[in-house]
Amino acid sequence: MRKQSARTAALVLCILSYLLVGAAVFDALESEAESGRKRLLAQKRSELRRKYGFSAEDYRELERLALQAEPHRAGSQWKFAGSFYFAITVITTIGYGHAAPGTDSGKAFCMFYALLGIPLTLVTFQSLGERLNALVRRLLLAAKRCLGLRRPRVSPENMAAAGLLACAATLALGAAAFAHFEGWTFFHAYYYCFITLTTIGFGDFVALQNDGALQRKPPYVAFSFLYILLGLTVIGAFLNLVVLRFLAAAADAPERAARPPRRGAPESRGPAQRAGRIAISCRLHPLELCARDNPGFSPPASPGAGGGGRAGRPPARRKSI
Amino acid sequence: CAHNYVLFSSVQFSYGHAAPSTDGGKVFCMFYALLGIPLTLVMFQSLGERINTFVKYLLHRAKRGLGMRRADVSMANMVLIGFFSCISTLCIGAAAFSYYEHWTFFQAYYYCFITLTTIGFGDYVALQKDQALQTQPQYVAFSFVYILTGLTVIGAFLNLVVLRFMTMNAEDEKRDAEHRALLTRNGQAGGGGGAGGASCGGGSAHTTDTASSTAAGGGGGFRNVYAEVLHFQSMCSCLWYKSREKLQYSIPMIIPRDLSTSDTCVEQSHSSPGGGGRYSDTPSHRCLCSGAQRSAISSVSTGLHSLSTFRSLMKRRSSV
Numbered sequence: 001m002r003k004q005s006a007r008t009a010a011l012v013l014c015i016l017s018y019l020l021v022g023a024a025v026f027d028a029l030e031s032e033a034e035s036g037r038k039r040l041l042a043q044k045r046s047e048l049r050r051k052y053g054f055s056a057e058d059y060r061e062l063e064r065l066a067l068q069a070e071p072h073r074a075g076s077q078w079k080f081a082g083s084f085y086f087a088i089t090v091i092t093t094i095g096y097g098h099a100a101p102g103t104d105s106g107k108a109f110c111m112f113y114a115l116l117g118i119p120l121t122l123v124t125f126q127s128l129g130e131r132l133n134a135l136v137r138r139l140l141l142a143a144k145r146c147l148g149l150r151r152p153r154v155s156p157e158n159m160a161a162a163g164l165l166a167c168a169a170t171l172a173l174g175a176a177a178f179a180h181f182e183g184w185t186f187f188h189a190y191y192y193c194f195i196t197l198t199t200i201g202f203g204d205f206v207a208l209q210n211d212g213a214l215q216r217k218p219p220y221v222a223f224s225f226l227y228i229l230l231g232l233t234v235i236g237a238f239l240n241l242v243v244l245r246f247l248a249a250a251a252d253a254p255e256r257a258a259r260p261p262r263r264g265a266p267e268s269r270g271p272a273q274r275a276g277r278i279a280i281s282c283r284l285h286p287l288e289l290c291a292r293d294n295p296g297f298s299p300p301a302s303p304g305a306g307g308g309g310r311a312g313r314p315p316a317r318r319k320s321i
Numbered sequence: 322c323a324h325n326y327v328l329f330s331s332v333q334f335s336y337g338h339a340a341p342s343t344d345g346g347k348v349f350c351m352f353y354a355l356l357g358i359p360l361t362l363v364m365f366q367s368l369g370e371r372i373n374t375f376v377k378y379l380l381h382r383a384k385r386g387l388g389m390r391r392a393d394v395s396m397a398n399m400v401l402i403g404f405f406s407c408i409s410t411l412c413i414g415a416a417a418f419s420y421y422e423h424w425t426f427f428q429a430y431y432y433c434f435i436t437l438t439t440i441g442f443g444d445y446v447a448l449q450k451d452q453a454l455q456t457q458p459q460y461v462a463f464s465f466v467y468i469l470t471g472l473t474v475i476g477a478f479l480n481l482v483v484l485r486f487m488t489m490n491a492e493d494e495k496r497d498a499e500h501r502a503l504l505t506r507n508g509q510a511g512g513g514g515g516a517g518g519a520s521c522g523g524g525s526a527h528t529t530d531t532a533s534s535t536a537a538g539g540g541g542g543f544r545n546v547y548a549e550v551l552h553f554q555s556m557c558s559c560l561w562y563k564s565r566e567k568l569q570y571s572i573p574m575i576i577p578r579d580l581s582t583s584d585t586c587v588e589q590s591h592s593s594p595g596g597g598g599r600y601s602d603t604p605s606h607r608c609l610c611s612g613a614q615r616s617a618i619s620s621v622s623t624g625l626h627s628l629s630t631f632r633s634l635m636k637r638r639s640s641v
Binding site: 004005007008011012014015018022025026029030033034037089090093094095096097100104107110111114118119122123126127130131134187188191194195198199200201202203204239240242243244246247248 | 336340341342343344345346347349350351353354356357358359360361362363364366367368370371374427428431434435438439440441442443444479480482483484486487488489490491494
């Protein structure tokens with residue numbers, strides 16, 4: 001039990017220090033620019049006020065109106081296409097915020113929609129991602145065979161490299177497309193794709209907001225939706241490959257640790273049955289686990305070792321059954 | 322302030338109230354997220370799992386203290402507790418933020434929900450009024466702590482309920498591969514006496530077929546034992562279901578570390594039937610097997626291809 005708690009504590013400390021480091025770096029990078037922008041804004045504001053003779057309240061009202069007009073400038077956000085876009089941002093947790101429900105009923109529905117939608121989406125993307133990984137594995141195996149390698153095997157490193165390449169390619173493709181369609185620089189479009197596909201979704205860059213694209217450019221709209229969903233699949237596949245085992249590991253570990261104390265407990269069955277049980281389990285299922293926790297029983301390491309070396313064991317186990 | 326922004330972006334939802342404007346900031350942000358997001362995911366799941374374990378332990382003690390006959394903590398108990406924790410976390414946050422930010426309770430609840438599900442629209446953002454980031458450090462601290470704690474509670478609930486479904490494809494793949502390997506080994510060995518797999522009457526036709534096919538090729542003791550287990554399982558599928566359901570949450574389950582097989586070794590808890598032939602808490606179950614056979618069955622999982630979806634679903638690892 002203690003190992004898991006230690007691991008958790010280490011992770012928490014790691015995250016806290018990561019936050020502190022990030023804060024320091026972002027501060028160094030951005031606060032200068034921020035104060036510069038603020039000064040520029042104040043300057044422009046006073047110029048405008050002088051030029052047109054706005055009072056303080058009038059100007060504040062104007063500012064508020066300008067802010068409110070922003071989403072409307074981008075076109076109708078809540079017709080079907082816009083709402084579909086919004087629904088995507090909800091269940092994938094991207095959440096640009098370029099459009100957010102204004103009515104209370106919209107907010108309430110949004111919450112229930114997310115409640116069911118987010119877990120469903122998580123599971124779906126992981127499922128899709130796993131299938132994608134299986135396909136890639138098969139393709140790599142076929143490719144290796146074609147290349148005439150004697151014993152083609154796809155190692156985890158191969159898969160990780162393929163996954164990384166796929167992610168980079170997805171981002172680059174999206175960057176090229178959105179740079180062209182939205183008129184952003186390649187770097188900004190890449191940044192947009194990255195922030196979108198990691199589901200951060202700042203909303204500083206949002207596609208489909210220019211020229212009423214949501215209503216007037218259905219092929220581009222379709223492309224954007226497809227890109228987001230496919231891109232999330234690719235990222236999900238990579239996460240499934242690399243990260244999921246650590247999420248699941250966090251869940252597994254305590255059972256392993258809890259086992260030894262239980263085995264010694266007086267309420268358990270007799271030693272023969274216990275041994276038999278464990279032996280059966282280990283024999284049937286070559287788990288590293290069993291090897292670690294039951295030094296007396298080593299799982300069959302290979303098909304060959306399984307039959308011969310264990311000849312003496314089966315009778316004993318049979319008895320316990 | 323950069324600190325607030327960093328917290329938000331590292332936790333992967335982002336309001337966008339502040340987003341890096343300099344190109345250098347954007348680049349650093351991307352690298353920061355690249356490492357930070359998986360790290361954060363793993364941390365929250367780890368923390369959530371610890372909390373689930375602790376809650377399960379507390380509930381178990383509480384049940385014992387209340388003198389209940391069966392002090393097992395079932396999955397339903399855990400899900401209920403998890404759900405109520407989430408609701409109360411949201412309500413506490415809603416109350417606090419509606420007070421500090423002068424929002425209505427509903428708006429504050431909506432804010433907490435959108436934040437803790439990491440959606441983060443940015444239509445409502447805390448710490449944006451009255452220079453709170455600079456002038457109200459306690460409120461700032463509370464907000465940060467609330468977000469991190471809230472995410473932990475939600476993470477624990479997700480760990481409990483959703484994580485198993487995220488790994489189900491991979492588990493099935495491994496199970497299939499394992500079974501294929503076994504069958505190949507059987508075919509290679511040839512001959513030999515199969516165990517009584519073919520003779521079993523009950524259970525699904527699936528199991529019978531698999532058992533006979535496995536037994537037919539069997540030669541070594543390994544395969545014999547395996548086939549016997551299939552035989553037992555097909556006969557005692559009733560017990561299989563019952564024991565799995567009953568024990569799923571009350572006993573420690575060992576999950577294969579590498580998903581080379583997705584089977585679980587299940588160890589009998591003290592509440593299960595003893596070594597004799599007596600039936601314990603399942604008087605209504607008319608099972609053909611003796612107690613010894615039953616203990617063997619319930620202690621060995623079968624990761625067979627033949628298992629129905631229902632069984633597969635029941636074999637989802639418990640996250641606690």
